[in-house]
Amino acid sequence: MKTKNLRQLIPALLISGAAFLYACGGSGNDASSSADTTSNSAASTAASVDPATKSDSKGVGKFTSVQLGPIDDAMAEKGKAVFTAKCSACHKATDQRVVGPGLKGVTQRRTPEWIMNQITNPAEMEQKDPVGKALLAKYLTQMTFQNVTDDETRQILEYFRQNDKQ
């Protein structure tokens, strides 16, 4: 009976053993990220930048120049809705961190381009942008792309601007 029990478990052991080896032995996969990632990847490389301070980096991604006008409240309102739906699991609009940084004041410490690139291209930002690396090192969690459109991204930026004026 006992040997029988054990025998039926051997394949289970093998499968999981294989899973484990496979998981450890693989080659370069595209390093996109997962919602609950807790990796300290950039920890060693990024000590030079303090993510709390202001940076003029435009970041890495498709937004290279963003024109800003006076704050458009209707647009900001839309941005707030997108933010609540797609970002609030990890961010608050105050200066308090939860999973990610509190986003009060983000428009003062980052350029508009950087913010929009961070929202649309977080994986690459964490790998290549100095501030992105420093943020990852500090928060030890990867931000994941939340399927926001470019328009929504712009609306979120407007919401951040409005939030920072108050």
Place this chain on the structure above:
Amino acid sequence: MNSAITYYLRLALTNFIVLTVLGLVLRYMHIADIDGVNYQFLLHAHSHFAFAGWMFFAIALLIISLIDKNTLARSFKWVMILALISAYGMLVSFYLQGYKAVSITFSTLFIIVTYRFTYLVFKSKILKNGLNPLSAGLISASLIFLCLSSAGPFALGPLMALGLKNTPWYQDAIYIYLHFQMNGFMLLAGWGMFASVWPNVSLNKASKTWLKLFVWSTAALYFIFTLWSKPGVPFQALAAAGAIVNLVSWLMLCIGCRDQLPKCSLLVKAALAATTLKCIFQVIVCIPGVGEWVFSNRDLIIGYIHLLTLGIISPLILDQMIRRGFLKRSLPLVWIYIGAAVVYVALLFLQPFLARLGVLIPDYEILLFAVSLVFLFIAVVFFFKFSFKR
């Protein structure tokens, strides 16, 4: 009679209260600011304490009490004491400094405790003589998965040393731990304990095969947790095969036990429904493209974890405590528990879908907080339903 086991089981319920408080504070931090509390550290404290202080602690005691109803052997007593030390050690150290030397030490202690526990259970021969084959099969598999889960944390060091910290393998190693703890150990042990109350289920040939397939596919389900990094077709195929076999074998096992199931308690019926849902979700996640979306969605991941812990594992633990006379039966309380679990998991699952349609659940974070408050209430009432007289 039973003083040691009852004493420790009451500690398990105390830990359940502590756990709900931690969850409540985490939820509170989404609606209001608390200065000086690091959310991430608290989150680590919550999850590690849940695994060691509630789920492992309670399941281990219930398995021990299957072996010997009347006394807690010295060797097992040490397991429980060390499990308790590691649980509170992790709670405090993760809360204070996150993933650092002290918390890693306590986590390692916890892993050693689980090895020791597994060894003692296998040595006790209960799996051979004392249990029906269904229960024995599930519990022995659960213990092997418990030990396997530690491959995850132990791989982190070497992965770091090999410079693979920046790659998906690092995250995949973390998922080994989560998967084999929750789907492997807790779920199988929970159902194994449940099946232990049937005096002589003898498995027919078909059921034996389905049991084997259920256990093997549980291991293969791990591949689902690699899908987030788009690992390629072989992984997709293995994940899908695991998920489908898991669903089918689960349903076949349920059909095989269909005479017993209608007599189950409400808690078990809830766990049956939750397990079926979980198996269905696993198949859906394997549809190409869906997995990536799901894994980028924090609420869905947290929803899945709580479907397992609040929907399956905790109900099975509480049911065992009630059935064996440690807890007084209380139907209203059970209904409140199930209601809270359904609302909590449904909120986490629905919000991401509604968000795709541009719909917001009003006061979403406040609702989640309110349900967490209900869980604290339930945990406290269960504590007072604890019965020393059996």
